[in-house]
Amino acid sequence: MEKFKQIPIVRKIGFNRIVLVVVMILMYIFFCVGTKGNFLGYERILSALNYAYFLGFLALGVTFVIATGGIDFSIGPVMFCAALVSGYCLTSFGVPIVAALIISVLVGFLFGCFNGYLVAYWNVPPFIVSMAGMNIAKGLASVFTKTQSVSWPQLAQGGWFRYLVKVGNIPVGFIIFIVFSIICAIILNQTKAGRYILSLGSNKEAVRLSGVDIKKWEMLAYIICGTLVGIAAIFFVGAYTTVQPGYGDQYNNEAIAGCVMGGTSMAGGLASIGGTVIGVLIIALLQEGILALGFTKDYQLIITGIIVVVAVYADVVARRRKN
C-alpha cells in the first residue's frame, strides 16, 4: 500500500481521491446489482447528475467557508430563498428570466455578505450566524411568496434556462459545473484570495501579523459561498419544477458531507475542490441509489448523517496523529 502511494501519478492525483473514485465505482456497481440492473440506464445517471449540480454548487461554496475554519449551514435554506424570491419575481411580477436568474444570484450574494460581515468583523460564532441566517432565509422566502410554492416555467412555456441543465439528453449542467469547479480551484489555488483564505484558516494570527487584512478575506470567503449558493438555486429550479418555502435544510448536510469527504478539513486551512467534486458526485449517486433500491428519502437523511460523522471523525483522527 505504501508503495502504491509513492507511484508518481498516484501522488499527483492524491491517494485519497483515488480511493474516493474507487468507492464511487463500487457504489455504482452495488446499486446496479442491488436493483437488478435497473440502475444501469442513462436516465438514472442523468437523474443523479441533476441532483449533483445544485448540490455541487452548494458544496463548492461551503468549501471556501470551511477552508477559513468556519461553517455555514444556512446554505440550503438560502438556496431555497433565492429560488423562491427570484421565482416569485418571475411568475408574479413578470420580470424577464434573465433578470430572475440575476436576482437569484444576488440574493445568495447578499446572504453571503451578511454572514461574512458578522463572522469576520464582529466575531459572531459561525454556527450562530448560520442558525440565524437559516431562519431569516426561510422566513424571508415565506413572507415574500406569501407561503405559496413557486413553479418555474417548463421548456414549452419558454423556460429556456432549463437548457443550462440539459439540452436533449446532453448534460450541459455537468459541463457548466465542471467549468465552475475549475474556476473555483483556480481561485483557491492560484489567486491571492485563495491563498489568504486557506492561510487564515490554518493560522489566522500569523497571517494578520504578516500585515494582511484578514477580515476582508474572511468575509470574501462567505461572499463567494453565498454567490455560489445563488447559482445553485438556478440549477435547482433548472432541474426541478416546484420550490416550496420552509425547506432546504437537508441539503446543508449533504453539501458539507461532500466537502468533508473530499478531504476539506473542518479545522480549516486544508481544502480541495477536486475532492469536493468527487465527494458531491458520491453523495448524489448515493441519494439516487437509495431511492432506486426502494428506500425512502428518510434513509438518505440517516445515511448522509452517518457519513458526515465518519468523515469528520476521520479528519479529527488525522489531525490528532499529526500533533
Place this chain on the structure above:
Amino acid sequence: MKQKSLINRLGGQKFIVLLVVIALFAFFCALSPDFRKVTTFIDILSKSYYLIFMAIGVTFPLITGGVDLSIGTGLICYSLAGGYLIVQKGVPTGVGILVCLLFGILIGFINGWLIAVMDLPAFLATLCTCMITRGLGSICSKSMGICWPQNGTPGGEFRSIFKIVVNRNQYPVGIIWALIVVAIMAFVLNHTKIGRYTFAIGSNKEAAILSGINVKFYHIMSYVISGFFAALAAVAYSAVFTTVQPGTGAGFELEAIGGAIIGGVSATGGAGSIEGTLIGVFVICLLKTGLPFIGLQANWQQIITGLVLIGAVLVDIIKRKKEEAV
C-alpha cells in the same frame, strides 16, 4: 468591592428581558382586541411548554460552550415513535411516553459521546443527529402523521397534564408543571455537581480537567439532559397539538436556543441560568403568537427571531469587549 447597579441587583439582563416580555405583551394587547382574550392567553401558554422544555435542556450544552441542533427534529422523532406505539401497536400511553423519553436520552447520549469522547465539533455532530432523527421519525411512523389519543378517548388523559377542561373552562395547569421543572433544573444547574461542572467545562475546560473532574462524563451528561428535555418537550407537544407530522421540527431548535441566548446564556459558554432561559423563551413565544394578531404573517417571527438572536449575541460580544478594555 464593585457597587452593583440597581439593574444588576435585580438580575441584570434577565430583568431587562423581563421588561421586554411585559412590553411586548402590552404592545400586542394594545394593538389587537383579539389578543386580549383569555383563550389567546391560554393558547400562548399551551404552545410555550414544549419550547420551555427544549430551551431548559439546551441551556446545558450551551453553557459548556457547545450547542445541540438535534432537539427540534428530535422532538418530532420521539413523539412519532411514542405515538406510533400507542396508536398503532396499542401500548398504554404511559409506556409510549416512557419510550419517548428513553429515545431522547439515547440520542442525547450519542451526541455527548460524539462530542466529548470522539472530539467532533458540537454543531456538526448535532447537525448530523438532527438529520438522522428526522429520517428516523419518518421511518417510525411510516411517513404518516400521528395523532396521540385525544382528550376523552382511552389513553388521552395525559393531555390533562397540560390543560384541564372543566365545563368548557380551560385551566392551563401545564404552566405549573413547567415552573416546577424550571425550579428543579435551576437547582440542578446551581446546586449540584452536574450543574457546577457544566459551568466549569464552559468556563475553562483545561482547568476543569486539571482539577480532577471527570470532564468527559459531565460533558456527555449535558447532552443527555438536552436529549431528555427534547423528549419531555415531545410529550408536551403531543399533548397540545392534534397531529404530529414527520419532516417538521426543523427550526424549533433555533427558537429554543434563541430563547436561551436572549435570556442571558453566553453563546461562547460559561454563563447562563434557567430562569433567564425561561424569560427568553417567552419573548420568542410572544413574537410567534402575537405577530399574526397585528396582521403580520407568522413567518415574520422567523426573521425577527434570527435577527434577535444575532442582536443578543452581539450585545454579549460588545459587553465582553468593553470588559476586556478596562
Place this chain on the structure above:
Amino acid sequence: MGEVILTMKDIDKSFPGVHALDHVNFEVRKGEVHALMGENGAGKSTLMKVLTGIYTKDSGSIEYEGREIEFKGAREAQDAGVVIVHQELNMLGHLTVAQNIFIGREFKKGIKIDDKKMNEEAAKLFERLHIDIDPTATMSDLTVGKQQMCEIAKAISHDAKVIIFDEPSAALTEAEIEELFKIIRDLREQQLGIVYISHRMDEIKVITDRVTVMRDGGYVGTLITADCTKDDIINMMVGRVIYEDPKTQSMVAKDAPVVLKVEHLNAGRMVQDVSFELRKGEILGFSGLMGAGRTETARAIFGADPKQSGDIYINGEKVEINSPQDAVKNGIGYLSEDRKRFGIVVQKTVAENSTMATMENFMKGLFINKRKERAAAQDYVDQLATKTPSVEQLVVNLSGGNQQKVVIAKWLVRDCDILIFDEPTRGIDVGAKNEIYKLMNRLASEGKSIIMISSEMTEILRMSDRIVVMCEGKKTGEIDISEATQENIMNMATREIG
C-alpha cells in the same frame, strides 16, 4: 527555621538536545522562605516540575517528610501537600471564589452542593490568611492580585506543607505585593516550607531567608539572604564564561540617521512610557527578564496590540500604526517569539510562507505567478542556507531553525528596513544559531536596522550595538556596547522601582 522537610539531591534531567538540570541540589526547611533564582532558562521551573511530578527525573532523589518519594503528577503532589501557585492562573472565571477553591472536591449535603459551607470554609481560609475577599464574588471580577490570593488559599486548603510560588508578584501592584508578603510571613509562622521564585532582587532581600542560585541548568550555590548583597547574587547568576566573543564597540557610525523613533509609548500595564531611537544599520538589543514588557513593546510598535498613547516616527516622519497592515506598509517586519502561533502557517509550503507579506509583487493579473514566487523563495533558501528539500515542502516538516529562516525570508522578501527580531534563536540548535547571527550582522551592514529582543545575555552582548534594558514595563536603562557588562545589565533589569 525548623527541620528540613524537602530535599532534592543530584537531580538530573535531559531533554533532546538540552541538559536542562545538571545534578542540582535543593532543600527546604519548615518555616523558611527559600528563594530560587536564576536567569531565564536557568532551570528553576524545570526543577519545580520535576518536584511536582510533571516531569520525571533522569536521576537523583527527592526526600519529603523523611521518605523518598516520586510524585506521578501535580494532583498526587497536591494530595501529599506540595502545591504550586502558578504564574498563569488556573481558574474558572465564571465561577465564584469559593467554587473555584473547592472545585473537584465540593462539600455536599445529599445531592446538593453545600455552597454555604464552602463559602464559610473559604471565609475561614481567608481569615487565616488575613485577606479580605468575598467568597461569593465571581472570580473574573477580581483583580489579578486577588485572584492570586485565591490560588494561595486554594493551595492552603489542600493542607499544603510546601508551597511553591512561581513569580507570584509578576502581575501584582505594590500594595498587593505588600499583602502577599504579609501572607507569606504568616505561612512561615505556621511552619510551612515556602519556595519563592522571583526575579525581583528587592523582594528577595525583603522576604526570603535563603537564596539558591541556578545557572544554565546547574546548581551554583545557596546563601543566607541576610548575609549577602544584591551584587553577590547577581555575580552568581551571571558568572559564566562567555565563549562567543562579545562585541566590544558599536559598528554604527555616530552620525547614522535615526530610522525609528518611539516616544512615550504606553500600551497596557506592560508598556509604560517607553521611548527610544533606532539608527540605520544598528542592532539594538532589548534586554530584560521575563515579563519585562519587551515583547509587548514590540507588538505595540507593530500594531499587533492596541496602544493607549505614544508617537512613532519613521525617518523623521510621524506615522500612524494601528494594525500590522500599517506597520508593514511602513517597512517594519516582526519576527515573533512564538513561531508556531504567530510566525508560520504550518500547512503551507516554504514558498507560500515566504511571500505571505508580499503577495502583490507576485501577481500576474489576477493570478499568483508561482514561478516567480518559487524563484524568490529559492533565492532566500539559498541565501539563508535553509535546509529544505524544495520550496514546495510544507513548513511543518522543517526543523525549528529552518522554520525561523522561512519567517525571516518572509520579511526579507518584503525588503523591510526595520526588523524586530523577538527571541530569534529560541529553541534553535547552536549551528543554526550562528547562521542567524551571521545573517543579522549582514543585514545590519547592508543598512537594515534591527531591534533584537533576547533573554540570553550572551546573545545580547554578542550582537547588539546598543542595549535598551526594560524592567516591569518601563525602560530602566540604555547603554552602549562598549560599556555593557553582564553585571550592569542585570542590575538595570532588576532595578528596584521606588
